[in-house]
Amino acid sequence: MSSFAVLVLLVVVGLWLYALRRRPGQISQEQARRIQNRWIIGGGLLLPITSMGVLLAFGIPIGHRMLPLPVAGQDVLRIEVTGHQWWWQVEYPQQGVELRNELHIPAGQPVDLHLTSNDVIHSFWVPRLGGKLDMLPGRTNVLRLQAHEPGIYHGQCAEFCGTGHAHMQFTVHAHAPADFAAWLESADDSQ
Numbered sequence: 001m002s003s004f005a006v007l008v009l010l011v012v013v014g015l016w017l018y019a020l021r022r023r024p025g026q027i028s029q030e031q032a033r034r035i036q037n038r039w040i041i042g043g044g045l046l047l048p049i050t051s052m053g054v055l056l057a058f059g060i061p062i063g064h065r066m067l068p069l070p071v072a073g074q075d076v077l078r079i080e081v082t083g084h085q086w087w088w089q090v091e092y093p094q095q096g097v098e099l100r101n102e103l104h105i106p107a108g109q110p111v112d113l114h115l116t117s118n119d120v121i122h123s124f125w126v127p128r129l130g131g132k133l134d135m136l137p138g139r140t141n142v143l144r145l146q147a148h149e150p151g152i153y154h155g156q157c158a159e160f161c162g163t164g165h166a167h168m169q170f171t172v173h174a175h176a177p178a179d180f181a182a183w184l185e186s187a188d189d190s191q
Contacts, residue, residue: 001055008051015043062130068112068142076144079103080114083122083135083157086164097187103172104187106180107150113143123159126172132158147174 027035068076081103082089090099105111115124117135124143125132133143147153157168175183 001058004051004054008047011047065144065146068144074109077106077109077111078114079105079111080116081124081135083115083117083119083124083161083168085119085162086157086168088168088170089118090170092184092187095184095188097184099187101170103155103170104180104183105145105147105172105174106177107147107174109177110144110146113145114140115143116140120161121159122157122161122168124155125158126153126155128153129172134159147172150174150176150179 070076078093080091080093082091088101088103090101090103091097113124113131113133115133115135116139117137119137121137122135123132124135126145129145129147131143131145133141135141151174153172153174155170155172157165159165161168173183
């Protein structure tokens with residue numbers, strides 16, 4: 001989207017410079033009206049419609065992958081995340097595990113995060129995994145998240161939520177599926 005925005009900006013600036021440097025010639029009223037209509041149709045209708053169409057063509061599939069849709073032949077892990085000023089409460093309700101400021105997920109499998117806030121508006125964001133969603137008090141939003149390979153991913157609150165906002169960070173540990181099952185069993189035993 002950024003590349004496309006830069007391209008549109010360059011086209012608009014190029015047309016603006018052309019309009020500034022163009023020397024008006026002797027043209028009839030009819031020719032002037034035709035030129036004016038071309039600019040209105042091209043720049044006022046075709047450019048925005050084409051731009052929005054291209055952005056939607058890329059944006060809809062990406063957004064679709066973030067929706068908590070059923071996965072054929074697979075139960076999706078449910079994790080509840082609650083934002084507090086200024087920490088994260090992470091619960092695995094089916095397993096009875098509760099964590100603080102860290103999240104463990106199986107790599108290569110989708111996970112549904114049920115996000116809410118205990119106090120003010122927060123925003124759950126893991127830049128490398130692409131997930132970002134606002135967390136509102138009294139409302140639960142669901143975000144589909146998937147790490148394609150094991151590793152450690154850093155997340156943070158992306159909505160200013162008070163004086164401790166800058167330190168409201170968390171870590172996502174993506175494990176290989178077998179390692180995640182072992183972690184979950186050990187975490188369940190320690191609870």
